[in-house]
Amino acid sequence: MNSLSSKHFYLIYKLIFEILKYALISFVIILILFPIYFLIVQASLNNSEALSNNVFLAPKDSLWTNIKEVMDQLFLNGFKNSMLSVLLINFLRISLYSLASFGLVKVSKFSKKVFYLLFIFVSLTPEISLYMGYKILLYKSNILESNVIFPLIINQIFSFFLLMYLYKILSSVPQNKIKLMTIDNLNMFQRFVYVYLKYLKMPYFLIIIFSSIQAWNDFLWPTYILTSSSEQTISIWFQFSGSRDASANFYNLKAAASFIALIIPLCTYLIFSPFVNKQISKSF
Structure with a gap:
């Protein structure tokens, strides 16, 4: 019982x-x-509903109308600049971090410690404190006047976490495979493709994901350097969508622009997160 x-x-x-x-x-x-x-x-609210004092908790029928309205020339300009910034920062980070990681593998322990201290110092420096120096450098070199894409990502090139992660993975390549590729007399390209790339796929993938989201969402630096420019990024564009004049600020249009700016990185995360989680779980 x-x-x-x-x-x-x-x-x-x-x-x-x-x-x-x-x-x-x-x-x-x-x-x-x-x-x-x-x-x-x-x-999803129309303009009259947005300007009213009523609180709405259910979607209305103006979502696609508002999305079409805010997707103007400023959106196209911001989308173009943001996408090119994403492509450029991914190319630079993968290229520079790969070269730096291979270099760190080859140098002595003392040199590695010096580089670590330098990297830690740079990573601990508040990013916003470097803005003035970056802007002066860009103006003196006339880069900002000729092309806006590289200036948009100059503050994002260095990432201590991503660089160290790539280096740690590269350092974990088994010594027997390194000896075999030396015995087989493989050239640099063959060594990279047949030996290293297998281990570097996941770091490269994470670099692409984090770099893309960072470049897409960056707001302070683009606003700082594009204050007097007609150029936009997606993060600047959605902040000022719906502000037609001083007397009317249609937050429904601003919300539609925010939804567009949000949906692209969100869909990217939802599509690739299962793969990322699977690869990370394999590493432990």
């Missing part, structure tokens, strides 16, 4: 635990997704 009661108690306890667990998971999901849902609701 006591055994039967204990079993019933255990089943009830397990049932309550499962209910609470799924309730907590549901609450967290709602908490995370509600800001996106509320953004969609605001983006």
Whole structure:
């Protein structure tokens, strides 16, 4: 009898635990997704609804109309500059970090310590404190006047975390494989493709993901250097969408622009996050 009661108690306890667990998971999901849902609701309002004092909790029917309205020439300019910035920062980071990582593998332990201290010092320097120096350098070299893409990513080139991660993975390549490629007399390209690339795919993938999101969302630096310019980035464009004049600020249009700016990196994350999580789990 006591055994039967204990079993019933255990089943009830397990049932309550499962209910609470799924309730907590549901609450967290709602908490995370509600800001996106509320953004969609605001983006779906028409202009008269946006200017009213009413609070709307359900989507209306003006979402696509608002999206079409904010996708103007400024959007195209901002989208072009942001996409080119994403491509350039990925190319520079993968190229420079690969060369730096291979160089660190070859140097002595003392030289590595010197580089580590230098990297740590640079990474601990507040980024915003370097803005004035960057801007003066860009103006004196006339780079900002001729092309805006490289100036947009000059503050993002260095990343201590990504560089060290790439170097650690490169250092983990088994010595027997390094000896074999030396015995087989492989050239540099063959060594990279047949030996190193297998280990560097995941670091490269993470560099692309983090660099793309950072370049896409960067706001302070583009705003600082493009203050008197007609050029835009996607992060500048959506901030000022809906501000037609001093008397009217249509936050429904601003919300529609924010939704466009959000949906691209969000979709990128949702598409590639299963692969990233799978690869990370294999590493542990």
